[in-house]
Amino acid sequence: VAEEERSKRLGSKVLVVVAHPDDVDFAAAGTIALWRRNSAAITYCMVTSGELGGADPDCPPEKMAVTRRAEQTAAAHVLGVTDIRFLGYPDGEVAATARLRRDICRVIREVRPDRLVTHSPEIAWEFLVVSHPDHRATGEAAISAAYPDATNPRAHPLLRRDEGLGPWHVPELWIMGSPHPNHFVDITDVFELKLAALGSHASQGVLDAPEAAARLRQRQGSVAAHGGLPHDRLAEPFQVVRSGNLG
Numbered sequence: 001v002a003e004e005e006r007s008k009r010l011g012s013k014v015l016v017v018v019a020h021p022d023d024v025d026f027a028a029a030g031t032i033a034l035w036r037r038n039s040a041a042i043t044y045c046m047v048t049s050g051e052l053g054g055a056d057p058d059c060p061p062e063k064m065a066v067t068r069r070a071e072q073t074a075a076a077h078v079l080g081v082t083d084i085r086f087l088g089y090p091d092g093e094v095a096a097t098a099r100l101r102r103d104i105c106r107v108i109r110e111v112r113p114d115r116l117v118t119h120s121p122e123i124a125w126e127f128l129v130v131s132h133p134d135h136r137a138t139g140e141a142a143i144s145a146a147y148p149d150a151t152n153p154r155a156h157p158l159l160r161r162d163e164g165l166g167p168w169h170v171p172e173l174w175i176m177g178s179p180h181p182n183h184f185v186d187i188t189d190v191f192e193l194k195l196a197a198l199g200s201h202a203s204q205g206v207l208d209a210p211e212a213a214a215r216l217r218q219r220q221g222s223v224a225a226h227g228g229l230p231h232d233r234l235a236e237p238f239q240v241v242r243s244g245n246l247g
């Protein structure tokens with residue numbers, strides 16, 4: 001309970017590390033909207049620009065990357081998020097390399113978040129689409145960048161020596177797409193904002209199908225039921241990992 005209370009005081013500075021534009025909006029736009037209402041400072045870090053996405057296979061990747069960065073920027077603005085960083089790794093080829101860990105560690109040490117949101121490195125067999133290999137690799141790299149890399153002054157030594165970025169301890173991880181969710185955020189009141197954010201990703205046709213919004217509502221409704229929320233509520237699921245487990 002003390003841990004719960006302490007956690008309530010966290011969340012003033014949030015860093016979201018995801019593989020592609022639109023990932024954060026599918027998994028967490030409602031939660032982000034609620035945090036923004038509480039004046040949280042939120043930074044997005046996109047590992048790729050999502051240039052392999054979209055319905056048109058002949059669209060040049062460089063052009064798609066520009067489109068998707070603009071769409072993600074617009075989606076973020078819907079939620080009041082303006083600090084967005086694109087690492088520019090190639091879409092579809094993300095691996096949890098030392099270089100990616102260093103690049104995420106850099107952002108962690110710059111932003112100094114008290115909450116890091118990222119993908120699960122585990123496979124969720126019941127809902128495989130959330131376990132895209134880029135998502136799992138990004139989650140693996142981001143979690144490793146938080147612990148041990150960001151906390152260890154000897155890790156990625158050039159960050160400290162050349163860029164003046166000292167160690168930082170992230171007290172809380174919020175894992176999206178986890179097979180073991182333990183926290184369910186009631187997003188009923190901001191569901192329309194989530195739809196608006198998702199609608200910004202026009203090149204992906206996210207909400208083009210007439211039943212798409214209804215299907216999403218239904219899914220967030222069953223998440224809420226699974227999380228024990230009252231009837232007719234909508235929720236986003238997370239696996240929250242707190243400080244005690246992070247060394």
Ligand SMILES: [Zn+2]
Pocket residue numbers: 019020023132135
């Ligand atoms: Zn994705």
